[in-house]
Amino acid sequence: MSTKLLRRTGFLAATLVAGVFTGAQAAEPIKIGTFLSVTGPASFLGDPELKTLQMYVEDINEDGGVLGRPLELIHYDDEGSASSARNYASRLVRSDRVDIIVGGSTTGGTMAAAPLIEQSRTPFISLAGAVVITDPVKTWVFKTPQSDRMAAERVLTAMQERGISKIGLISGTGGFGRSGREQTLAMAENLGIEVVEDVTYSPSDTDMTAQLTGIRNNSEVEAVFNFGFGQSPAIVTRNYAQLGIELPFYQSHGVASNSFLDLAGEAANGLRLPASPLLVPDSLPADDPQRPVVQAYKEAYEARWNESVSTFGAYAYDGLQLAVMAIENAGSTDAEAVREALENIQGYVGVTGTYNMSPDDHNGLDADSFRILEVVDGDWKLID
Amino acid sequence: MFSEFLQYLFTGITIGATYALIALGFTLIYNASHVINFAQGEFLMVGGMATVSLMGMGFPMPVAIIAAILLAAVLGVALQRLAIAPAKQADPVTLIIITIGASIFIRGIAQLVWGRAYHSMPNFSGSEPVTIGGAVVSTQSFWVLGVGAVLVVALVLFFTRTMTGKAILATSMNKGAARLVGIKTQSVLLLAFLLSAILGSIAGIIVAPITFTAYDIGIMLGLKGFVAASLGGLGSGMGAIVGGLLLGVVEAMTAGYISSDYKDAVAFGMIILVLFFMPRGLMGARVVERV
Numbered sequence: 001m002s003t004k005l006l007r008r009t010g011f012l013a014a015t016l017v018a019g020v021f022t023g024a025q026a027a028e029p030i031k032i033g034t035f036l037s038v039t040g041p042a043s044f045l046g047d048p049e050l051k052t053l054q055m056y057v058e059d060i061n062e063d064g065g066v067l068g069r070p071l072e073l074i075h076y077d078d079e080g081s082a083s084s085a086r087n088y089a090s091r092l093v094r095s096d097r098v099d100i101i102v103g104g105s106t107t108g109g110t111m112a113a114a115p116l117i118e119q120s121r122t123p124f125i126s127l128a129g130a131v132v133i134t135d136p137v138k139t140w141v142f143k144t145p146q147s148d149r150m151a152a153e154r155v156l157t158a159m160q161e162r163g164i165s166k167i168g169l170i171s172g173t174g175g176f177g178r179s180g181r182e183q184t185l186a187m188a189e190n191l192g193i194e195v196v197e198d199v200t201y202s203p204s205d206t207d208m209t210a211q212l213t214g215i216r217n218n219s220e221v222e223a224v225f226n227f228g229f230g231q232s233p234a235i236v237t238r239n240y241a242q243l244g245i246e247l248p249f250y251q252s253h254g255v256a257s258n259s260f261l262d263l264a265g266e267a268a269n270g271l272r273l274p275a276s277p278l279l280v281p282d283s284l285p286a287d288d289p290q291r292p293v294v295q296a297y298k299e300a301y302e303a304r305w306n307e308s309v310s311t312f313g314a315y316a317y318d319g320l321q322l323a324v325m326a327i328e329n330a331g332s333t334d335a336e337a338v339r340e341a342l343e344n345i346q347g348y349v350g351v352t353g354t355y356n357m358s359p360d361d362h363n364g365l366d367a368d369s370f371r372i373l374e375v376v377d378g379d380w381k382l383i384d
Numbered sequence: 385m386f387s388e389f390l391q392y393l394f395t396g397i398t399i400g401a402t403y404a405l406i407a408l409g410f411t412l413i414y415n416a417s418h419v420i421n422f423a424q425g426e427f428l429m430v431g432g433m434a435t436v437s438l439m440g441m442g443f444p445m446p447v448a449i450i451a452a453i454l455l456a457a458v459l460g461v462a463l464q465r466l467a468i469a470p471a472k473q474a475d476p477v478t479l480i481i482i483t484i485g486a487s488i489f490i491r492g493i494a495q496l497v498w499g500r501a502y503h504s505m506p507n508f509s510g511s512e513p514v515t516i517g518g519a520v521v522s523t524q525s526f527w528v529l530g531v532g533a534v535l536v537v538a539l540v541l542f543f544t545r546t547m548t549g550k551a552i553l554a555t556s557m558n559k560g561a562a563r564l565v566g567i568k569t570q571s572v573l574l575l576a577f578l579l580s581a582i583l584g585s586i587a588g589i590i591v592a593p594i595t596f597t598a599y600d601i602g603i604m605l606g607l608k609g610f611v612a613a614s615l616g617g618l619g620s621g622m623g624a625i626v627g628g629l630l631l632g633v634v635e636a637m638t639a640g641y642i643s644s645d646y647k648d649a650v651a652f653g654m655i656i657l658v659l660f661f662m663p664r665g666l667m668g669a670r671v672v673e674r675v
Contacts, residue, residue, distance in 0.1 A: 206595035210640035
């Protein structure tokens, strides 16, 4: 029995070794690692992100790759769990030995994986939102989405412009909502807006009427701001309409997708949110530098996958383009050189916004890259 | 103040009624076989998802609902025939593990067929909510409560008035004795799975307009249903209903008066207390272990 087992193990080891050698003999690909939440509660993030990465890696390879080398995408699905994200990140840097990581759909997953990736000195472009990812700046960690601080800033200034000074805040208790809540509270204080109601819901809640009732019964509230993502904000939106609350309603960029409109239905009419220009490609002014980039991405994605494009996929698009640009600028896949090149990217016009990286800013976007949209008759309308 | 309380109460009762229906599904199968069917949540998901996708294909809602219930019923029978029956006289624990495997399998298939996105279903009747004493109640809540009540009455009648129902009860009390008086215990088990699949899918359909539906909705709702069933006392039909409603109301009250952060903590803390002092649940039968 044990000799048989031994022989099998030996055979397995031999196959593995052979595999490693044949791999090394072929043209050396540039390994792009990614861990995304393709299934599970955050699948609406990971799914379009993975599709985008796959599509553009194929495209780039057809055009001859980067530095004359093909790209190889190594993907793991963390199913929305931070501990799996950490495990897979460890596998990416230790056993797959990737050159750069573009991934991490959720803030939780990104933050769990970041220390380990930092330790391995691998450039890492995260696709998650929270400001903690790049503030304080971590040497090896970058991110493409606007941070929640910018979303809070954009929404609160938009409210101020409408003369609103007292708001009710409702937020999810997931990583995104929690961080968004903190940023909103901090930003509100800066801007002199008073948060008179502050309630939360868990991402698995199926009814938020109880929380919204408190807000409705507080006569001081002049507008309501919901910070959350997933299907929960759609439930909040429906309950909001059901309870007949007439106050201006703002959502975060976490729900800036067409599937949110489908879920929330009529209840969404009139609500406003900060979003990527990707949702209104045709309303952008002709001289907007993002217009052609946005339209090209939308067309390519929809033609390839036969489903409507989402902002989250665009984060992956920008992440991959930044990675490719950095490798090209560095002229090699040397980790330190790529990192430095990433840090010095200026004026890259992406789908999400125009990136100006610097050693103190590993995100490179400002709050104005968000456009304020309103839902009108079940569709997005550019307000500002 | 009072309108707030009413609002929390209605919210709690609506979601509690759903938990109760799921808990009843657990109870049915538990009674017939002492198996806790962890695929119960998947019946829920299949009911909701099949209805949504059939409606998407252009079928009218009633047709879609009936077809979805039939699909879930077929699934329930298949689960018993293909997964539980072949294991024959296996330990209940083994069978429970089989149901966990089956639920992962069903979820996987659903994900392939229907995708991973959340879907919404329109209310059965009108989207204009009703106001009662300052509290706003969605018309769908009445559907949930009404359908739930009808199902409970139908189940009670079935178990007390029909021979087949009594046969299920007899099997749950003593399998050996039931077999001796000529009850086919295998078909009783099949019937239990069929009924609980139908029950689950109906719960999944009536609650879908409120909670939305997706391939993985069964995990969370199934677990809550199981919690409701053990709170009330596994195996007790009345316990399932009481447990479900209690769980729903406690959740809503905690979310409203304290914070939704503590909602699950309060609910689970309550279960620990109940099970500590009343190990068989609130309504569980007092059974003396035969030696």
